[in-house]
Structures are given as structure tokens and as C-alpha cells.
Amino acid sequence: MVNIVIRTEDLNIYYGKRKILEDVNVDIYENSISAVIGPSGTGKSSFLRSLNRLNDLIPGARVTGKVYYRGRNIYEDDVNVYLLRTRIGMVFQRPTIFPMSIYENVAFGLRINNVKDEDLIYKRVKEALIKAALWDEVKDRLDDGAYNLSTGQQQRLCLARTLAIEPDVLLLDEPTSYLDPKSTKKIEDVLLKLKERYTIVIVTHSLNQAKRIADYVLVFMPDEDNVGRLIEYGPSTQVLQNPVDPKTREYVEGLIG
Ligand SMILES: Nc1ncnc2c1ncn2[C@@H]1O[C@H](COP(=O)(O)OP(=O)(O)OP(=O)(O)O)[C@@H](O)[C@H]1O
Ligand SMILES: [Mg+2]
Secondary structure: OOOEEEEEEEEEEEEOOEEEEEEEEEEEEOOOEEEEEOOOOOOHHHHHHHOOOHHHHOOOEEEEEEEEEOOEEOOOOOOOHHHHHHHEEEEOOOOOOOOOEHHHHHHHHHHHOOOOOHHHHHHHHHHHHHHOOOHHHHOOOOOOEHHHOOHHHHHHHHHHHHHHOOOOEEEEEOOOOOOOHHHHHHHHHHHHHHOOOOEEEEEOOOHHHHHHHOOEEEEEEEOOOOOEEEEEEEEHHHHHHOOOOHHHHHHHHHHHO
């Protein structure tokens, strides 16, 4: 039996009066990588943000329906959103580096979560950097400014920052779209290793990336009113090689070219 970590039920997302995503019903399985694919503007990023209530921070954004995280609807009033976001962490498309040292960039998440024990912080920072496959490259210059790192390294640093707070689920929004193939491969290798212990949801515009790393694929597509819909989801080989929906087939074949 595979455990369901996240389940959405009739999830709708609005910005102001405009509905941008309609009736998403999907299960995200434990220790797997789920890739979210589809054309630009179909609500992939909005969907990802709805899974740890980051949409709460966007003026005008509204979510209806249910998102269960390990059996509990995260949109209930008494949910501790800060705690939720330590369980479900997020990495964005552009590396979000702070003007601090490499070390402090990773320690940041721990400090804002009130971890005070410096030995524990060091231990967690080191472990996170090792998991993000960055430790060997930075261990001798932890006090250097993080801006000196390459974009690929910065992205792994962001991943390390998220890992340092020991989340359960990782949400990644096109984490490699600004990276060269070599840096991309590093991140993909890290994700393949991480899925043994984490549940990962990644938005990608690269079908090849989905093929290389995804266990499951979710396809978002606009309907005739230009509202995003989850038109197909399932095991990645089935969705990418033998899609049921003709629109998925067209999209997949179009991307292959
Ligand atoms: N803060 C916002 N305010 C108003 N509309 C928004 C906001 N964020 C996104 N939208 C709109 O919602 C729709 C979905 O956007 P979203 O960023 O989720 O799509 P996406 O699938 O991630 O696109 P891309 O592949 O380009 O990243 C788009 O029409 C977008 O213009
Ligand atoms: Mg997006």
C-alpha cells in the first residue's frame, strides 16, 4: 500500500473574481516524485502554493475545496500555518538568496523557527548541505557571501535551507529552469535520492525532466473558458507514453517536436 500524503478535493483557485483553476482532485503519494506539467498560465504555480497555503500571502487569492495533508484539511481555521510550512517546504524558480553568508542562508530557516542551540544549528546546516550535494563545494567557505555562488549552487543552497528545517514534503516550482544541464543533473540526482525520505511535487516545463525523475505526472490544461484543469494524472510512463486524453497526447507530442 502506498500512503497518500496530500489529497485535494474539488480544489478551486481564484484571483479576485477570476477562477484560474477548477475542481482539482488528486492524490500525492509518499516517497515519490510527482511532476506538474502543462502550458504557461494554467495554474501550476498557484496549485503548488495552495498545498502549503502560500496563496494566503497573495492579495486577492482565494482557495475553495479541501486539501488534506496526512488526513487533515489544511484550510480549517485552527491550522497552524507556520508549522504547516515547516512540514511542507517550498523552493522557487529563482534562487531566493539572502544577503548573508552561505552558512546563515541555510541556518535562516532554523533561526526564524526559534532554534537557538548553535551546535544543533551547525549539525542541521551541515546535514542539509550534504543532502543538497553542496557541502563539498562550500565547506571551506561557509562564511563567504552566498551571492558569490553560481546560480546552480544558489539553488542547491535554497534546497538546503528548506531541508534544514526537516520537512516532510518538498514543493519545487521549476527549480532548474535557470540552470545549465550540469547543474540541472545535480539537482535531479539530489531529488531522486531525497524521495526515499521525502514526498516531492515539482513543476516543470521540461518533459525530459519529468521522464527522468517523475513517478507520477499531473497535466494541467486550460478549458474552453481558459480556466486551468487537471486533465490527466497517473504513473509517469502511462501519462507520458500512452496518455488517455487527446489534449495530453497533443501537448506531449508537441513538446517532443
Ligand atoms: N497574484 C496574482 N494575481 C492575479 N492573477 C494571478 C496572480 N498570480 C497568477 N495569476 C494568474 O493566474 C493564472 C495562473 O497562474 P500561475 O502562475 O499559477 O500559472 P503557471 O501554470 O504556473 O504558469 P507558468 O508556467 O508561466 O509559470 C494566470 O492567468 C495568472 O495570470
Ligand atoms: Mg508557474
